[in-house]
Amino acid sequence: MKKLLLISFFLWMGLVLFPENSNAQSYVNPNQTYTYEEMTADIRKLGMAYPDLITYKSLGKTPYGREMWAVGIGRGDATLFINSSHHAREWLTTNIAMEMIDQYSEAYVNNSTIDGYSPRSLLNEVTIWFVPMVNPDGVTLQQSGLNAFPSWTHQSLIKMNNGSKNFKRWKANAQGIDLNRQYPAGWTTGLVKQPSYMNYPGKKALQAPESAMLASFTYWVDPEITVSYHSSGRILFWDYKIDKINYNRDYTIAKKVGDMTGYSLVIPTSTPSGSGYKDWFIETFNRPGLTPEISYYVPNTNPPVSVFPEEWRRNKAVGLYLAQESDKLWEKKVTHVNKTITTFDTKSTLNRPNAKHATNKTIKPGVYKVDATKDSWLRVSTSSGKTWIYASSLVYGQVENVNEPLLLLTKKTLFSMPLQNKNTKTIIDPQVVTAKKKWNNWYLINTPYGDRWITDASVIKNYAPTAINETYKLLVPKVAWAAPIYTANRTSLPKDSVVTATQKWNGWIQLQYDSKHYWIREDHTLEPFTINSSTEQVDQKIVLLTGKVLFDLPSFGSNSGQSVQAGTYQVVRKMNNWYAIDTSFGTKWVSDSSAITESQTKKIDSNYELLLPKVAHSIPSSSAAVRSIPAGTILQATSEWNNWTSVIYDQQTYWLRTDGVLQPFIIDQSTEPIDQELVLLTRKTLFNLPSYGSNTNESVEPMIVKATRQRGNWYAINTEYGERWITNASIITDYHPTAINQQFKLSQSKEGYTIPSLNSNNSIINKESIVNGKQTWKDWTLVELSGKEYWVKTDSSLVPYTNQQSVSKVNTVTNQETVTDQETVTNQETVTDQETVTNQETVTNQETVTNQETVTNQESITTENENVEE
Secondary structure, eight states, X not given: OHHHHHHHHHHHHHHHHSOSOOSSOOOOOOSSOOOHHHHHHHHHHHHXXXXXXXXXXXXXXXXXXXXXXXXXXXXXXXXXXXXXXXXXXGTHHHHHHHHHHHHHHHHHXXXXXXXXXXXXXXXXXXXXXXXXXXXHHHHHHHHHGGGGSOGXXXXXXXXXXXXXXXXXXXXXXXXXXXGGGOSSTTOOXXXXXXXXXXXOOOSSTTOSHHHHHHHHHHHHHOOSEEEEOEESSSEEEOOSSOOHHHHHHHHHHXXXXXXXXXXXXXXXXXXXXXXXXXXXXXXXHOSOEEEEEESSOOTTSOOOGGGHHHHHHHHTTHHHHHHHXXXXXXXXXXXXXXXEEEEOSOEEEESSSSGGGEEEEEEOSSEEEEEEEETTEEEEEETTEEEEEESOSEEESOOEEEEEEEEEOSOEEEESSSSXXXXXXXXXXXXXXXEEEEETTEEEEEETTEEEEEESTTEEOSOXXXXXXXXXXXXXXXEEESSSSTTSOEEEEXXXXXXXXXXXXXXXXXXXXXXXXXXXXXXXXXXXXXXHHHSEEEEEEEEESSOEEEESSSSTTOEEEEEEOSEEEEEEEEETTEEEEEETTEEEEXXXXXXXXXXXXXXXEEEEEESSOEEEESSSSGGGEEEEEOTTOEEEEEEEETTEEEEEETTEEEEEEOSTTEEEOOHHHHSEEEEEEEEEOSOEEEESSSSTTOXXXXXXXXOXXXXXXXXXXXXXXXXXXXXXXXXXXXXXXXXXXXXXXXXEEESSOEEEESSSSTTSOEEEEOTTOEEEEEEEETTEEEEEETTEEEEEEOSTTEEEOXXXXXXXXXXXXXXXXXXXXXXXXXXXXXXXXXXXXXSSOOOOSSOXXXXXXXXXXXXXXXXXXXXXXX
């Protein structure tokens, strides 16, 4: 048994220390009491980290002003919906949902698998929507108590809690309404008639704004399957008056989830109680709905955080399996086809064939493959995945892509589509054009009016001048024609223009200028131009004070159609008042208007404190204000230009006006040297300076550290990254332990913590262990056992030990309780239809049993009613 426990312990440690995917960053720490605030911050981080995969939005606010967040992950049109924390004390289910979002995103980016499932393949076909915390008010009350709520609400909350100030058993929202007894399927007034910490169903269905918002969002998501996570008991609810035609389908899915999680399927009854979210979804949508109860049974409070690794192991692939099944169910609802269409206008797209799911993305006119239809909608494949469009302004079949020069011998009528009834009443003159597409006897060409269609009448096809790639500088102004004929429209190109010639025919040269093609006569006024010989190589910086149009050559007329934002860029070549800079589009040219060079700036390494709030600019320009930096902020300055100073704030570079508001800040002069130990109660972000805005991507775990300097509520500590600053939030500053040298023998097992805090990581020190006491502080004692140190609460279980006795067995420290080969359940619990709650709970050795279930080698959990989800 000891060997089995050790193997389990090391397997658990391996899962914690070496997760499946280590190439991408993890943003969620689920092994903690996970609060609404931490969840909100993590949702925003995930949205920023995976902008093309994750979207999030607020469904509205709770009565106490907390947002109900919805998070979507995936790019597919099939949908799965997972929600958690209907009940306040069941917040560990939020940890499960947020870890799914985090781990699935990492695996998608890494293209790795989770228990054999490929998140990338699945999330390209399915979008999983999460509402990780349905009841943020209730969760906050259960975790933080009355302090998290206005004082005028305290008496009401205490009354609903039967006079108790301990809210650990709280299930309802902050109005005393049980959200999972709020749904219209079988809703009744119930046995609890007044707002209470649990089981009060409200005066009517969907009375609570949280339940109403979730129901409305479910209609919008229109999911194929829903999962509503609850705790506790490791059982799975899946049935509520399921139609016979759907029974096998729903049972098969539930059975698979039960096998994956090890949760027991609750046997359906002929009189289910209803009013739960899963019940409402099954009855309303006739689709599978599941309610897993995570964790071993924990009565009247939240499951411990220590159970999370095990529950994550059981549930980590559940979302992926159900995404797979959702995709199968969805694909049965569409008509599968294999067609090609050609569209002729920009088309709006939708995530699903429903106007409520319109996106802000469009697809350009072109040829697309259609693999499914639904009503008047088509599912087409694009370079960024599949999307839905409305079936209009298109033709079925392949429109041939061509690159065929045409010489128009007469004026031509233009059409918006290759159909006679799409006449635009617009005519173009004879000229040389290039056909981009061909449809029967129609050609698509570019015109001053946009892409238009012409017929092949009076057109010379396969007009084939010689292709060239030569660059010239115009020594004189040049007359240019729209076609290589003197009767075509003409214009004049400026002297010194640098142009690239692409074709040659009968003494004519075709070139591009301002995104238009012109023909000019080939003669001695064209000077060959090469980048290496005609421009100067340099290595310097340039600051663009405004957004700049990019040019392919150092000349107006070579507009690339691309642009860059104001900012600092590397210059690699120069010609007159033109600079070649490195961009994401490659090396491009910009003019020197609204620009400054690197030689005009001065590099510095200084720190400043803002005496007043200061407007920050993205570039040294008054028109580029982007934010305000608060007074008292300490900033690192990197360069100066004219009356501007560049600084780093929130890991971004900004420019500030140089004035008296910038007061020099010197660490040695502006901070106080100290020698003080601090206890870090939580993971702490590290800062380069004693100021918000100087934050780094570094952090330290909860521990005891030594502070070397102090400024107000900031402390400097030495870390593996060098000297860094931390705030005094979640820090014990009056830490002054007393050294002792005393042995103790434990009269009972005790929890040992990494720091003197009940919220830190802990292990179990077994009864009868003999430990060496090293320090005491307040009601804590630091002890040593087997070369490791632990903080324990100072109480009567620490018995002074003075006998020099031999210890006959090895004391071990584990993070798990000793487990026998089989749990024997002798005192069966049976819950009647209603829990009777008084101001004092009476506990006897055996509860009165009604309809007892015999439990063998399996946990059996019931709730207030036989089939009501916890």
